[in-house]
Amino acid sequence: MRSPVTTRPAADGEPGTALRDALRYALRTPTVGPLAALAIAVLVFSLTTDTFLTPENLALVLQQSIVTGTLALGQTLIILTAGIDLANGAIAVLGTLVMAKLVFDGHSPAAALLLGLVTATTLGLVNGLLVARLGLPPFIVTLGALTVIYAVGRLYSDSRSYPVTSELLVFWGNGVHLGRVLVTWGTFLLVGLYAYFWYGLAKTAWGRHIYAVGNAPESARLTGINVQRTVLSVYVTAGLLYGIAAWQALGRIPNADPNAYQTANLESITAVVIGGTSLFGGRGSVAGTLIGTLIVTVLRSGLTQAGIDTLYQDVATGTLVVVTVAVDRVLRRGVAR
Template identity: 85%
Template sequence: MRSPVTTSPADDSEPGTALRDTLRYALRTPAIGPLVALAIAVLVFSVTTDTFLTPENLSLVLQQSIVIGTLALGQSLIILTAGIDLSNGAIAVLGTLAMAKPVFEGSSPAAALLVGLAVATCLGLVNGLLVARLDLPPFIVTLGALTVIYAVSRLYSQSRSYPVTSGLLLFWGNGVHLGSVLITWGTFLLVGLFAFFWYLLGKTAWGRHIYAVGNAPESARLTGISVRRTVLSVYLTAGLLYGIAAWQSFGRIPNADPNSYQTANLESITAVVIGGTSLFGGRGSIIGTLIGTLIVTVLRSGLTQAGVDSLYQDVATGTLVVVAVGVDKVLRRGSAH
């Protein structure tokens, strides 16, 4: 007697199923999409321009990524808790002035450096206290701080810039030469900072608390996590990172100007969002932010070399942000079902 012929549903070994699973995994892994976008951008500009893929230009792209990357790192921590910081660029600017002006007037570079780092850290702490202790909306708090800090910067500097000649303050602009290519110490510091915070977010209780608070603050509180303390620690840490970014900026431009970095807050947010971190909190990766920073810098560099007007560059960057937020919204809605 012949046994009946049975059919089984398609299993995971079928090519179509495997492809769908791979695409689904890629969409749900925050760093995969940005990495693909970065590779495409590099490929396009390598084909359309003659100078983009030269070692000297790639070194320049890395140097241009340092300040925005460090600002974006602090921004990432805040956005992971479902907050936002519009004042990070202003804090960095005041930090540069707090470092450069005293040295220009004859003070010790080491003391001025510590003062600048302390100023930035304290401003981050103030933002954190207003958000965590008074439950004020992060957007409103940091928008107000943006206006106040830029005004204080102009008052403190008397609306003038201060050249920087101190070897200590210029340290991150030095580095090692590989042929004609300069790899600055600031580049090494940026990679080290991202590696350090990647470890903190992925391997420590503090990192798990940040994700928990951003994903569901009430549930985090019920499990014993101090939501206020976690949020406060994030703003405090971000403030210190903004101070480090201020120090790093002298390695690129040896000058403290109260009118500099006017769009640094938006560029850092762009890097975080393009890097796959959700503006709604609780989802994202530090590595994605690093890739997002490179995307922003590569886009600027490539479009500039292609002769595209800076206004159109802003249009392209803004469009990327909207698309990235839209994709994140769709993914979150899909995961909720």
Template identity: 85%
Template sequence: MREALRYALRTPTVGPLAALAAAVLVFSLTTDTFMTPGNLSLVLQQTIVIGTLALGQSLIILTAGIDLANGAIAVLGTIVMAKLVFEGGNPAAALLLGLVVATLLGLVNGLLVARLGLPPFIVTLGALSVVYSTSRLYSGSRSYPVTSDLLDFWGHGVHLGGVLVTWGTFLLLGLYAFFWYVLTKTGWGRHIYAVGNAPESARLTGINVRRTVLSVYVIAGLLYGIAAWQALGRIPNADPNAYQTANLESITAVVIGGTSLFGGRGSVVGTLIGALIVNVLRSGLTQAGIDSLYQDVATGTLVVVAVGMDKVLRRGGGAR
């Protein structure tokens, strides 16, 4: 029993998975609507965009960084895509341009962090303000409807057991499976963990720390562009005021999922579970008639507890 408990404490995904199962059980027993096909479909759809943003956030946090601008980058991506098509542009070109813009913004953040050595918090805090303002200026503070089947593709799907599972859900699972493999089975993934654990030691072993960190921010930027594409399928309307708390929600998903804010420890599987926990919690509390302010209190408390547990595990030398 003691060994099992020790294993659970040292394995980042065990705790989040148990918390997710407990939340589902509690809300299933206390509400009549939580387990309905419509609500389950809504929970899955709400997880898609934040889950993809959280995936990029995970890569950055594993290197002991943080990205406060990911939601803003995704919003700008939606504006770029939808506005160009609305004005008569080619949907494929608009999609490509949106992905390129998001990736370039990730590149800029990465250069400032990796090459100039600026703190990730400061860099991405500044980027948050710049990118959101750019979105409003470029859009003229107006929203644009999605008028292309290509741009809203991820909002369509199939019914499985009465639950609508969108193509965006399958894409999300595919992305997580791919990055799980990359982080656990490739040299680049091992370099990310090494840089997050001890950048100086990683450098002395021959790892190009700057290049690794830069690559993480670039790939995260691409993921934010994909999240923008998914967002247009989720809500077929590009609004410069959308997803203003997406950065905090993605960080919450990462931390609740067991990834250390201090870098070098965690799993993208835990991040996916964390994203589900956030949306299950919000959905369940809404079904129970709990005010949204109390929902924020509950989510914030979970984050503090998760960070506190991570600190304890760090002192105890827990494995990633």
């Protein structure tokens, strides 16, 4: 009679164990997947187009990432608390209109810039008060704010655009030439902002409180964290970042248009989700968001150079978001078990 065949588990150091450990690490580290996706996208477009991997195009991809990347940074802070902001693009557009129209009417560029930043920060404060103090759902609050702010922008600007010539307002569009390539000051600012908020989230009590509130707000409250104050601080900080994005937008395109950035909110959410931050809160990083922003921009640039219609680009981006959220949901269930 044959004895039953048994399989021996792989011991530590054996190939099977190493492979499983590597796979487990990849699944539990939010930035690994997005970084691999970015590398694959760059490789594919480099092989299928002749112009994607040129220094000029790569510099252009970085420039195109600046506004979306700054908006996505503020969006990341909010999503980490299990919220969402549908009004960030509208806030940035209103900020550009305030800055440009004040200068157009003869006011000081410095005063216009300050008022634009204050306007965006104040709108973030209002949204934060409605969410944190009154307990209203972030989706409803920011959806209403989206409609109101876009309407206010059109009323304020008389539905017209304002060209910008002030050196102060277009500052982030200038830069330094590295050979034939222009690297704008806005690119350096974006990297600096991400480094600053990476440190804030990873190394400070404020960052730990944000993750705790996103994971379990009631447990965070019981441990002594002021949940309302934490959520409010996140919306105010995000509002300031949207104001900075407005300033960057004028450097990118020196024209304030009330109809600009109509899909900026969706693009910022896409960058955050693709970057590995969970829509359910408490999980993610700004490093992942930066990678997600680059993925969105690379995808747009590569598909455009490949001659793909913008409608199909939207289909590809939307599908990627749904798949990413579905994978995140499955992974969270696996971790919970």
